[in-house]
Amino acid sequence: MPPDPLFATDALTVRYGGVLANDRVTLTVDRGEIVGLIGPNGAGKTTLVDAVSGFAPATGAVTLAGRRLDGAGPHRRRAAGLARTWQAGELFTDLTVAQNLAAAIERPGGRTGGGDVCGRRRPDADGIQAALEMLGLGDAADRRPTELSLGQQKLVGVARALVGGTAMLLLDEPAAGLDTHESGQFGAELRRIAATGVGVLLIDHDMTLVLDVCDRVYVLDFGKVIASGPPAAIRDDPAVIAAYLGSAVAE
Structure with missing residues (x-):
């Protein structure tokens, strides 16, 4: 069966x-x-x-x-x-790639709030880096989306959907x-x-x-x-x- x-x-x-x-x-x-x-x-x-x-x-x-x-x-x-991407999958251009992924898994109303996203503490740093490594973006964690090619930005969007046990x-x-x-x-x-x-x-x-x-x-x-x-x-x-x-x- x-x-x-x-x-x-x-x-x-x-x-x-x-x-x-x-x-x-x-x-x-x-x-x-x-x-x-x-x-x-x-x-x-x-x-x-x-x-x-x-x-x-x-x-x-x-x-x-x-x-x-x-x-x-x-x-x-x-x-x-279960995770999805969106047709208009814009990234936060004022955040780094890693911070974009962190924003996707930050729990609303959590104690750490925006501090995590803004860099004082990154939630699930290992999971974020693993998702980036999987998509060949390991060196892009601290770069801004505007510094990447369109193809790389698309992959960041996929990585953002992958984090959090997808x-x-x-x-x-x-x-x-x-x-x-x-x-x-x-x-x-x-x-x-x-x-x-x-x-x-x-x-x-x-x-x-x-x-x-x-x-x-x-x-x-x-x-x-x-x-x-x-x-x-x-x-x-x-x-x-x-x-x-x-x-x-x-x-």
Whole structure:
């Protein structure tokens, strides 16, 4: 009997008035697996991430490591090990890279408050450095985001989501704005993350990245999953070509 997946949604449904944004979406991500979620603009991809992370009301089940999270608030889902990035993932430019990561795991109302973020005491310094090292940013801890390339800034955003015991990572268009070389480097870093056992759900319009780095891919259209499978099958699926790709993607 196969083990239960690390992460799963079951019949996840989101409605905004009369609009059905997600229609009974069921998907899984295993430990150490990178799973893609693609589809045209307006297909419901970001809505799904919002629902999974607790920022949009939904029906259906959200499970992480055997624990039901639907009904829990965003902070409780984060504490359980579910983390996300945002399309507009701006960093605090007046803080160092390490302080940006510290801000993500500082507990609201904690005794140390802003002092930690401003450098007097850094919470979980070892975990912060480990996240940066994993993404090849170990030497950037004391630099400001404006001193880094766009590709490095994107990786800082991912590192910020990794700190704090993350088991499942939801990435919402993390490669937006990257050139081909930077996107390739970004994909290599995602593989390093997955190799540690973290599950990754990747949403992106960079089809070269998605088809190269993902183990499996789900395709959304009008809020429904219209196809799922390995990248090679998705690339040549007639329904996917018609709804999203427009033409078969070359090897």
